[in-house]
Amino acid sequence: MKVYLGLDGGGTKTDASALNEAGELLARYIGGPSNPHSATLGVALTRVMSAIDGLLERLQTDVADMTSICLAVSGFSTKEEQACLKNAVLQHLLKRGISIPVFIQSEGQISLMAALGNSFGTLIISGTGSICYGYSPDGSCHRTGGWGHLLGDEGSGYRIGLRAVQTVMRSHDAAQPPTVMTGMIMEEYCLQQITDLKEYIYHPSHTKAEIAAFSKLCIGAAEAGDPAATAILSEEAEALSDTAAALLRQNPVLMTLPVVLSGSVFRYSRVFYRLFCQRLLKFSSALEIVDGSHGAPPSTGAARLGKLLLDETDGKSKHHHRQQ
Incomplete structure (x- = not known):
């Protein structure tokens, strides 16, 4: 064998x-x-x-x-x-x-192989970080995004999680309206008051993954109809779709190949998935979008x-x- x-x-x-x-x-x-x-x-x-x-x-x-x-x-x-x-x-x-x-090989090539059975097409990843890959049949590789959590990562779990905790603190200051994410975070992290979040966030041992974990609560709040959480997902989906459109615009051959969506944010947030697709299809309604997040x-x-x-x-x- x-x-x-x-x-x-x-x-x-x-x-x-x-x-x-x-x-x-x-x-x-x-x-x-x-x-x-x-x-x-x-x-x-x-x-x-x-x-x-x-x-x-x-x-x-x-x-x-x-x-x-x-x-x-x-x-x-x-x-x-x-x-x-x-x-x-x-x-x-x-x-x-x-x-x-x-x-x-690259994460893009193996993800396309898993989803399509071949290693060419466009891959949009939204997990802890985010990146857009394009692989042409001639073997050439192109990318947009993927600049890390300080320079980019739009539409990623990290960016969504970071914006979620920033939003609840601005809500606490009454600079933004109340959001159900406040109560969800307090319950999930056993906080006595939302101001205790500061100590958790700035703990030196916490990595990008800990910040990205807050995206799950933002996704849950958006599914429940929370306006603040929905706004975060909408804006991040729009930003990532613009990054994907830039890749397709620069490499027209990719417009004829499937676009595979992969990563935990696409997998767990149907709101994010739907908003992303709507935005990208406005760029080109002929695109074939494949859900690779559940494959x-x-x-x-x-x-x-x-x-x-x-x-x-x-x-x-x-x-x-x-x-x-």
Whole structure:
């Protein structure tokens, strides 16, 4: 039996999957965040290796069955960073007696593979952070957004969560009308009064993920019809759709390919999803929008893409030998 490993690492979790040759899921493991910009490089690499080990332990199959591994870890974007990641994974696997090809791809490519079965099209991610990717059939890659929580991340869980806590404090000051998010936050975080939120927010150990977690309460408040929460989702959906439209405008070939929506904000907020689609379809009503937020996880797309890349490599090798 041939086994293909796939890993999707990000600012919230590291998701690893193993598939057989028929594409059936054999095992899955979810570990902690592995984006090096959310922690240190050493911590990120440790969590990647832990996810691989966790997957292999759940898989419980012969090491000889391992065929390839494909990884996409956000934050490892430069050639130097990807080379570091690839070498670390190679060395880690060798220690376990596993010698297989290691492919490093982008989060966009593995998500498109999971949703569409191929790795070209447009991908809009709204999770802890946000980014828009475009992959053309000629192999070229384009992107807009993805500048992090200080420079960008419009329409992300972080931005929505941050605006939610800012809104309840402005509501407390009577600078904005009352919002049900105030009571929801006090109950969820066991606060005696909303001013206790300050201590929680500024605690030095809290990361982007803790701020992004407030987006769930904003989403719930919007579903209940809270005007302040709905305004936040509407404005953030509009901002992200404008970023997506900029990508499509710069690369007209992408207008003919599917647009896949992925990430926790699209998955959990139908309000955000609907507002985003409405805005983007105003830019181009002919776009095919695919909901990838409830489909196969990107880690399975990584495993499938690893199989495809290995098949292509083997095919080129056989062609080369025939020519000789």
